[in-house]
Amino acid sequence: MTVENSLRTTPSANNSATTANQPASSPALLFDTINAYQKTATIKAGIELDVFTAMAGVPATVAAIATHCHASPRGIRILCDYLTVLGFLTKSGGQYALTPDSALFLNRKSPAYAGGTLEFLLSNEIKGAFDHFTGAVRKGGTAQSQDGTVAPEHPVWVSFARSMGPLMVPAAAGLADLIPLDQNRPTKVLDISASHGMWGNAFAAKNPKAKIVALDWAPVLEIARENARAAGVADRFRAIAGNAFEVEFGSDYDVVLVPNFLHHFNASDCVRFLKKAHAALRPGGTVAIVEFVPNPDRITPPAAAGFSLIMLATTPEGDVYTFAEYSDMLAQAGFTPPTVHSLPASMNVAVVARK
Amino acid sequence: MTVENSLRTTPSANNSATTANQPASSPALLFDTINAYQKTATIKAGIELDVFTAMAGVPATVAAIATHCHASPRGIRILCDYLTVLGFLTKSGGQYALTPDSALFLNRKSPAYAGGTLEFLLSNEIKGAFDHFTGAVRKGGTAQSQDGTVAPEHPVWVSFARSMGPLMVPAAAGLADLIPLDQNRPTKVLDISASHGMWGNAFAAKNPKAKIVALDWAPVLEIARENARAAGVADRFRAIAGNAFEVEFGSDYDVVLVPNFLHHFNASDCVRFLKKAHAALRPGGTVAIVEFVPNPDRITPPAAAGFSLIMLATTPEGDVYTFAEYSDMLAQAGFTPPTVHSLPASMNVAVVARK
Numbered sequence: 001m002t003v004e005n006s007l008r009t010t011p012s013a014n015n016s017a018t019t020a021n022q023p024a025s026s027p028a029l030l031f032d033t034i035n036a037y038q039k040t041a042t043i044k045a046g047i048e049l050d051v052f053t054a055m056a057g058v059p060a061t062v063a064a065i066a067t068h069c070h071a072s073p074r075g076i077r078i079l080c081d082y083l084t085v086l087g088f089l090t091k092s093g094g095q096y097a098l099t100p101d102s103a104l105f106l107n108r109k110s111p112a113y114a115g116g117t118l119e120f121l122l123s124n125e126i127k128g129a130f131d132h133f134t135g136a137v138r139k140g141g142t143a144q145s146q147d148g149t150v151a152p153e154h155p156v157w158v159s160f161a162r163s164m165g166p167l168m169v170p171a172a173a174g175l176a177d178l179i180p181l182d183q184n185r186p187t188k189v190l191d192i193s194a195s196h197g198m199w200g201n202a203f204a205a206k207n208p209k210a211k212i213v214a215l216d217w218a219p220v221l222e223i224a225r226e227n228a229r230a231a232g233v234a235d236r237f238r239a240i241a242g243n244a245f246e247v248e249f250g251s252d253y254d255v256v257l258v259p260n261f262l263h264h265f266n267a268s269d270c271v272r273f274l275k276k277a278h279a280a281l282r283p284g285g286t287v288a289i290v291e292f293v294p295n296p297d298r299i300t301p302p303a304a305a306g307f308s309l310i311m312l313a314t315t316p317e318g319d320v321y322t323f324a325e326y327s328d329m330l331a332q333a334g335f336t337p338p339t340v341h342s343l344p345a346s347m348n349v350a351v352v353a354r355k
Numbered sequence: 356m357t358v359e360n361s362l363r364t365t366p367s368a369n370n371s372a373t374t375a376n377q378p379a380s381s382p383a384l385l386f387d388t389i390n391a392y393q394k395t396a397t398i399k400a401g402i403e404l405d406v407f408t409a410m411a412g413v414p415a416t417v418a419a420i421a422t423h424c425h426a427s428p429r430g431i432r433i434l435c436d437y438l439t440v441l442g443f444l445t446k447s448g449g450q451y452a453l454t455p456d457s458a459l460f461l462n463r464k465s466p467a468y469a470g471g472t473l474e475f476l477l478s479n480e481i482k483g484a485f486d487h488f489t490g491a492v493r494k495g496g497t498a499q500s501q502d503g504t505v506a507p508e509h510p511v512w513v514s515f516a517r518s519m520g521p522l523m524v525p526a527a528a529g530l531a532d533l534i535p536l537d538q539n540r541p542t543k544v545l546d547i548s549a550s551h552g553m554w555g556n557a558f559a560a561k562n563p564k565a566k567i568v569a570l571d572w573a574p575v576l577e578i579a580r581e582n583a584r585a586a587g588v589a590d591r592f593r594a595i596a597g598n599a600f601e602v603e604f605g606s607d608y609d610v611v612l613v614p615n616f617l618h619h620f621n622a623s624d625c626v627r628f629l630k631k632a633h634a635a636l637r638p639g640g641t642v643a644i645v646e647f648v649p650n651p652d653r654i655t656p657p658a659a660a661g662f663s664l665i666m667l668a669t670t671p672e673g674d675v676y677t678f679a680e681y682s683d684m685l686a687q688a689g690f691t692p693p694t695v696h697s698l699p700a701s702m703n704v705a706v707v708a709r710k
Contacts, residue, residue, distance in 0.1 A: 025459050025700055027469055027522060028658060029442055034476045036394035038664055041488040043388045048489045072495030078667045078674070079492045084654045085661055087384055091654055104380050114382055121389045133396040134403045137434045140427030167382060299439045299446055303383060306440055309393055312433045319433070345380055 042082050044122065047115040051080065052088075052098060052106035059095035116163040125149055125156035129313040141316040148315045150264050152243065153217045157195065161216075161223040165196030168259075171290070171346035172202035178341055178350060179255055179286055181207040187254040190280060191215065192244050193261040197224030197237075199290070200257065204233035213250065215240045245273060249280040256281055259290035260348065263307065266317040267329060274333035281355040287335060289351040290343070292320045303347040326351045397437050399477065402470040406435065407443075407453060407461035414450035467521060474518040480504055480511035484668040496671040503670045505619050507598065508572045512550065516571075516578040520551030523614075526645070526701035527557035533696055533705060534610055534641055536562040542609040545635060546570065547599050548616040552579030552592075554645070555612065559588035568605065570595045600628060604635040611636060614645035615703065618662065621672040622684060629688035636710040642690060644706040645698070647675045658702040681706045 046052060054060055054068035066076040084091045088102045098107065105114040120126065128144060129136070135143030142148035149156050181187045181203070187210045191200035194214030204212050212233065214224045218241040228237035240247055244261070256277040262270045277287050292307035299305050304320060311318030321329070323340050330338050335353035342349055401407060409415055409423035421431040439446045443457045453462065460469040475481065483499060484491070490498030497503035504511050536542040536558070542565045546555035549569030559567050567588065569579045573596035583592035595602055599616070611632040617625045632642050647662035654660050659675060666673030676684070678695050685693050685708045693708035 025456055025467075027456070027460050027700065028702060029456060030398070030460055030469060031472075031476070031702070032658070033394050033398045033441055033443075034473065035665075037392040037482060038485055038488075038661075038668075039388050039391035041485040041668070042664065043385070045489040045492050049492060069493075071493045074495035075492035075667060078663045081653050082661055082664050085657045086388055088388075091652065101380055101382070101384060105382050105385055112380075114385060117386075118389065121386070127392060130393055130396040133393075134400040137400050137404060137430035138424075138426045140429035297446065298436050302440045303387070306393075306437055308433045309397065309437050310390075312430060313393075313396070345382065347383060347386070 039086060040122070042079065042086065043088070044118060045079055046083050046088065047106065047118055049076075049079075050108060051076065051083070052102055052115075053108040055089075055096055055098055056103065056107040056109060059092070059097040061095055065096065112166060112169075114167050117167065119163040120156065120160045121163075123156055123159055125154070125159075126310070126314060133313050136313050141312065142314050144314070146316070150315050150318070153219070155219075157193075157217060157220050158223065161195040161197075161220045165198050165223075165227060168196065168198040168346075169202070171343035171348060172198045173206075174344040174346075175199065175257075175288060175290065175350055176202040176206040179203075179288060179352065181210055181254055183207065183209060185209065186211065188213065188252060189255045189257060190249055190253045190277075191224075191257045191259075192277070193259065194224045194239075195220060195259075197227045199259045200224070200237070201228060201231045201233060203255065203257070204228070204236050205231060210254075211236045211238065213238050213240060213253075215242070215244055215247070215249070217241065245269070245276070249276065251280055252282045253280050254282060254285050256285070256287045257290070258287060260292075262289060262326075262329075263291060263311055263320055264315050264318040266319070267321065267325065269317075270321070271329045271332045274329055274335070278334045278355055283355055285355045287330070287353050287355070289326060289338075290348050291326070291351060292347065293323055293326065293340065293349050293351065294320050296322050296324060298322070301347075304349075323351065394441060395477070397434065397441065398443070399473060400434055401438050401443065402461065402473055404431075404434075405463055406431065406438070407457055407470075408463040410444075410451055410453055411458065411462040411464060414447070414452040416450055420451065467524075469522050471518040472522065475511065475515045476518075478511055478514055480509070480514075481665070481669060488668050491668050496667065497669050499669070501671075505670050505673070508574070510574075512548075512572060512575050513578065516550040516552075516575045520553045520578075520582060523551065523553040523701075524557070526698035526703060527553045528561075529699040529701075530554065530612075530643060530645065530705055531557040531561040534558075534643060534707065536565055536609055538562065538564060540564065541566065543568065543607060544610045544612060545604055545608045545632075546579075546612045546614075547632070548614065549579045549594075550575060550614075552582045554614045555579070555592070556583060556586045556588060558610065558612070559583070559591050560586060565609075566591045566593065568593050568595060568608075570597070570599055570602065570604070572596065600624070600631070604631065606635055607637045608635050608640055609637060610641045610643060612643050612645070614643075615647075617644060617681075617684075618646060618666055618675055619670050619673040621674070622676065622680065624672075625676070626684045626687045629684055629690070633689045633710055638710055640710045642685070642708050642710070644681060644693075645703045646681070646706060647702065648678055648681065648695065648704050648706065649675050651677050651679060653677070656702075659704075678706065 049069040054065040062077045066073040083089045132143035189203045191214045200212035221239040292304040294305040308320045330353045338353035404424040409420040417432045421428040438444045487498035544558045546569045555567035576594040647659040649660040663675045690708035696705045
């Protein structure tokens with residue numbers, strides 16, 4: 001008799017605490033949420049021990065995985081069972097195998113390997129900020145430090161640039177597809193908070209006459225420059241170091257890319273920034289905001305709506321904005337009414353408008 | 356145009372990275388799992404700031420909740436939106452309201468209030484052990500300290516007894532219903548790792564001639580004694596302080612209760628303990644093991660299967676055991692084949708056998 005079977009046949013006397021037509025109350029969601037940090041620890045251990053590569057291509061037993069990972073069979077068995085519960089592995093006949101997404105993102109030999117994102121996502125600047133989260137709710141902004149991650153030259157953005165780039169490649173290619181440039185003349189793309197440079201690189205790759213101007217803090221730009229070199233577009237790459245609200249952009253850009261930048265600021269600073277972007281564009285030029293954009297209810301879709309939490313924990317005034325809010329900001333800055341577009345393999349969307 | 360609408364009408368050119376009949380690959384599960392610790396921080400902040408009591412009985416605006424909680428409206432808005440995403444609140448017309456489960460478990464004025472469980476569940480001994488989780492997988496047991504939470508007189512069990520009792524009340528009543536005692540003669544119930552004493556109290560409440568013998572570490576027993584007094588059964592309550600593997604139990608018990616105890620130990624120690632319980636029972640007496648019991652696949656149901664993770668992180672050798680494994684242990688200890696029963700409002704089941 002399995003527990004599942006017996007639970008189905010347990011006499012209803014056990015359920016005397018609930019009335020006939022009401023769903024039984026349960027603390028399951030509460031405990032699952034209080035214990036959610038254990039899921040973080042589980043995926044972190046799986047990545048750190050490289051369990052996913054241990055079964056790349058072929059299902060593996062506990063013993064084989066333990067050998068690959070230099071870990072105890074008992075620890076590996078419990079870890080892999082829970083990775084299966086979470087949906088990263090499948091289990092059959094005593095062997096574990098990768099799901100298609102795990103094969104793509106968690107096998108260290110995959111070009112789309114995303115295990116490196118732990119460096120940024122679980123950094124003290126991000127994860128550590130949530131140790132002060134109750135204080136952030138009280139205060140209405142980060143309680144970890146005065147300026148959080150928007151402090152000048154904050155080193156977390158080096159970590160972001162180093163670890164988050166590969167994941168942006170499909171979305172960046174999608175965005176470049178979405179905004180075709182004139183192939184008959186030299187064009188210019190300004191990449192704000194360029195970071196790893198993947199957004200600009202995608203435009204350079206698709207448009208042989210396009211020059212990319214990447215803006216970010218100086219140490220971050222070194223990573224963007226390396227990536228431009230690796231992509232074979234270094235001869236069309238130029239950098240502007242400094243604060244995007246303060247430095248000179250130059251002028252006559254065909255496109256200003258604004259990927260995952262505006263959510264760090266309040267709405268009036270966003271408008272101030274968009275006016276500056278507007279001034280830097282040639283007539284008819286395009287601004288492309290890449291962002292987490294929740295629906296007007298601000299509770300769907302979950303990933304976009306939930307991103308506001310990270311902004312509350314890590315910045316003084318950052319937030320997610322709805323499409324209506326971005327439309328309003330863009331109108332105030334002089335742009336045409338925007339359109340919104342999904343991006344491949346991304347929880348971000350592109351909000352696109354013209355000068 | 357909402358994002359939702361526009362996403363439905365985005366040209367399929369954006370999805371060129373995926374082929375027609377394959378589900379699109381997505382890092383959503385990976386990011387959601389890496390960021391899962393943020394859910395812990397969210398429910399912790401909600402409980403610490405008492406947002407749930409702020410809307411007890413009547414839906415409330417951000418402003419009203421912020422006033423009740425002495426917190427910023429901006430922080431409360433972002434917190435309550437995410438508590439809605441997580442399923443603890445509902446949101447309608449700019450007001451937030453409690454779900455039935457939140458009204459039961461999270462309103463501070465509810466008799467089933469479970470916010471106090473944070474003291475144990477997020478204690479350094481439990482949550483802190485997951486800071487060393489990769490090490491625990493390598494080693495095959497807790498990497499936080501030598502003996503983890505099974506060290507003699509470990510203070511975390513005082514915290515457990517103080518905070519987890521109220522949640523056990525429905526399950527304890529269900530267990531007492533399941534094991535009727537002879538009402539015509541004095542009976543004796545031994546409550547192993549009695550903790551808050553709720554399991555024993557339920558038997559005392561249902562059986563006026565039953566005497567309860569609670570076994571735990573001495574400081575924990577003070578809490579059990581208080582709770583027996585509060586339940587009006589102090590005159591039938593007796594305590595045995597010490598290690599359950601070492602101290603004398605006495606004899607002729609009608610029932611030995613073993614709630615959430617065996618998962619801390621390896622299988623052969625469990626058998627050793629069950630033999631001792633067997634010896635303490637009168638002929639025909641009952642042992643009732645209350646436990647997380649996964650199906651033979653060890654990956655379902657999630658809460659029971661996942662509990663092995665906590666044992667890996669916090670104990671040297673603890674684990675969850677299947678019904679077949681408990682049946683085998685009980686047979687080795689001389690018991691009849693067991694039956695398994697669900698318990699109200701609990702993720703535990705009862706495995707019940709006779710001498």
